[in-house]
Amino acid sequence: VLADGTAVRLGGPRLKDTAGLSLTKLFVGSEGTLGIVTEIIVRLLPEQPPRSTVVGVFPDVVACSEAVLAITRRIRPAMLEFMDNTSIRAVEADLRMGLDTSAGAMLLAQSDLTGPDRAAEAEFMAEAFRTHGATEVFATDDPDEGEQFTIARRAAFTSLGRTGTLLLEDVGVPLPALPALVAGIEEISARRDVPIALVAHAGDGNTHPIIVLEDDDPDRAARAQLAFGEVMDLAIDLDGTITGEHGVGRLKKDWLPDQLGEDVMALTRRIKDALDPQGLLNPGAML
Numbered sequence: 001v002l003a004d005g006t007a008v009r010l011g012g013p014r015l016k017d018t019a020g021l022s023l024t025k026l027f028v029g030s031e032g033t034l035g036i037v038t039e040i041i042v043r044l045l046p047e048q049p050p051r052s053t054v055v056g057v058f059p060d061v062v063a064c065s066e067a068v069l070a071i072t073r074r075i076r077p078a079m080l081e082f083m084d085n086t087s088i089r090a091v092e093a094d095l096r097m098g099l100d101t102s103a104g105a106m107l108l109a110q111s112d113l114t115g116p117d118r119a120a121e122a123e124f125m126a127e128a129f130r131t132h133g134a135t136e137v138f139a140t141d142d143p144d145e146g147e148q149f150t151i152a153r154r155a156a157f158t159s160l161g162r163t164g165t166l167l168l169e170d171v172g173v174p175l176p177a178l179p180a181l182v183a184g185i186e187e188i189s190a191r192r193d194v195p196i197a198l199v200a201h202a203g204d205g206n207t208h209p210i211i212v213l214e215d216d217d218p219d220r221a222a223r224a225q226l227a228f229g230e231v232m233d234l235a236i237d238l239d240g241t242i243t244g245e246h247g248v249g250r251l252k253k254d255w256l257p258d259q260l261g262e263d264v265m266a267l268t269r270r271i272k273d274a275l276d277p278q279g280l281l282n283p284g285a286m287l
Helices: 023-028 061-072 085-095 116-131 143-154 156-161 175-192 218-237 253-260 262-275
Strands: 052-058 079-084 105-111 136-140 165-168 196-201 206-213
Touching: 052 061, 052 116, 052 143, 061 079, 061 105, 061 116, 061 175, 079 085, 079 143, 085 105, 085 143, 085 156, 085 196, 105 116, 105 143, 116 136, 143 156, 156 165, 156 196, 156 206, 165 218, 175 196, 175 206, 175 218, 206 218, 218 253, 253 262
Parallel strands: none
Antiparallel strands: 052 105, 052 136, 079 105, 079 196, 165 206, 196 206
């Protein structure tokens, strides 16, 4: 539904459709600033085949990210997830799963290929872990055993939330810049004296730096805000993005021009003004 009350239907139940402008993506990505979605057609996918899981424990985040590059230069696995020491310790304190809290980082990979290809891909990833400094590598074809590690990764946000208020980011960079990003985030955390946990969908370069606040420490909150901005500046400097998934909203809008440039910002405002000239929809978000 548009700002003037007009109801339009975009897209439809077709697997392929390139008719007209890509308006569906425009409205889905507009964060509610161009229209209000009232009905959605979704696609159902078949159940995924069984997976093999490979877990590597690394001495530090840079070695871990180098292993990511070694894998993604050759393949795109079904899963490639990253946890740093802060997030590992938070999950272990919360769930008592037996995670190695001395590890600098942990990488969780899965293959969903069929037959012997799955075993070959899993072994390739395990060897990449070993070659890039993993101190321990664990592999399993048992779905239930592999699921225990995915539970640990999924629990990271919740477990970190039990340690304090979270200031959540989701910056992304081109994959070759991933080691520079994680090293830079560690440097910002140390320099600002603010804990920044790091989990990532490492296979596509999308990271979640999570700044942990203490509600009764205003000085730390001020340093956290500085660190927040410096992480976004770092992502932009590495030709990355201030948000890979979660959107700009109100928290990140000041950095959007730095990423897009004034010409693209002007184009964005023209689209907003054409569709919502009175500024009725989600005012203050993104622009």
